[in-house]
Amino acid sequence: MDSLLLGSFPKPSSFTIGSHAPTASWHKRKIQKEHNFLRFKQLSLNHTYKGIKGGCTSQECSRKYVVKAASEQSFESEPQALDPKSIWDSAKSSLDAFYRFSRPHTVIGTALSIISVSLLAVQKTSDLSPLFFTGVLEAVVAALFMNIYIVGLNQLSDVEIDKINKPYLPLASGEYSFQTGVIIVASFSILSFWLGWIVGSWPLFWALFVSFLLGTAYSINIPFLRWKRFAVLAAMCILAVRAVIVQLAFFLHIQTHVYKRPAVFSKPLIFATAFMSFFSVVIALFKDIPDIEGDKIFGIQSFSVRLGQKKVFWICVLLLEIAYGVALLIGAASPFLWSKIVTGLGHAVLALVLWYRAKSVDLKSKASITSFYMFIWKLFYAEYLLIPLVR
Secondary structure (H helix, E strand, O other), X not given: OHHHHHOOOOOHHXXXXXXXXXXXXXXXXXXXXXXXXXXXXXXXXXXXXXXXXXXXXXHHHHHHHHHHHHHHHHHHHHHHHOOHHHHHHHHHHHHHHHHHHOOHHHHHHHHHHHHHHHHOOOOOHHHOOHHHHHHXXXXXXXXXXXXXXXXXXXXXHOHHHHHHHOOOOHHHHOOOOHHHHHHHHHHHHHHHHHHHHHHOOHHHHHHHHHHHHHHHHHHOOOOOOOHHHEHHHHHHHHHHHHHHHHHHHHHHHXXXXXXXXXXXXXXXXXXXXXXXXXXXXXXXXXXXXXXXXXXXXOOOEOHHHHHOHHHHHHHHHHHHHHHHHHHHHHHXXXXXXXXXXXXXXXXXXXXXXXXXXXXXXXXXXXXXXXXXXXXXXXXXXXXXXXXXXXX
């Protein structure tokens, strides 16, 4: 095309210098502009053709890219939300928080004590019937629901103290909101009373009701209550529940409601009540030893605050050693040889282990004191394994 357009004009050398030179230059510039315009149009047509063939113009392609990027991001985030590992980790974290909220050492103690005391009502092998196991299960479940209410209410009342003494608890750490704690506590108290009512056992229902009253009076911060502030009242609350109500009420639940027998207070039952009175006082005193720092700040006048950790520590150890000494005498007085051997040997071993562990406790270390406190709970569990063997 270039040669064709240029060939229609004479060569530059044929022009003479004068008025014809500007005319030739003007024609040449005009031809060059038309040539450039035609090439630009061709390139634009090619670009538009490629855009149509590819299915989008430049604006449409930009929109498609944004949509595609957003879609890819949503598809990438969706598998993460539905990832089984993520779901499992979340469930495990929730269970762990509730496990700590329920104070598992008290849950285990409650369950073992009810089972042990229920066995005191068994007089012959045939008593171990489905009716017996059903009655025990009803009592354990209702009591555990009430146990969670009591320890949960205590945490709701002690959030600020627990931030110092027990920062690992869900309310103190912020894993649970206050509202969540209230919902859990209210739900378990309702479930406990509901189960106690439908079972139809008055000993069971009264055990739950009195535990509810004492647990509430112990913790709730309203005038004339929050008895945990006063050392004697706090100890009496724990003794009443752990030593008296658990032994007597749950024994009577099996004896009168399940077996339909008259109420009889046997020698093993009296022993269990007396021994657990000592143990309950020890638990009531010892539980405040690791918590002395927060109790001082918030004005809780526990025996540890008033008398000092060391003195209360050795009072607890001596009370338990006295209880084991009495248990040895009770075991020796049994008319059954097997009971003499098992209970005598068992209590002697527990007394020796207690003394050995007590001598190794560092009273300046909160971790060491807390570890020993949990050891006392293990002794508590062990005693309930021995109580049914006292005859």
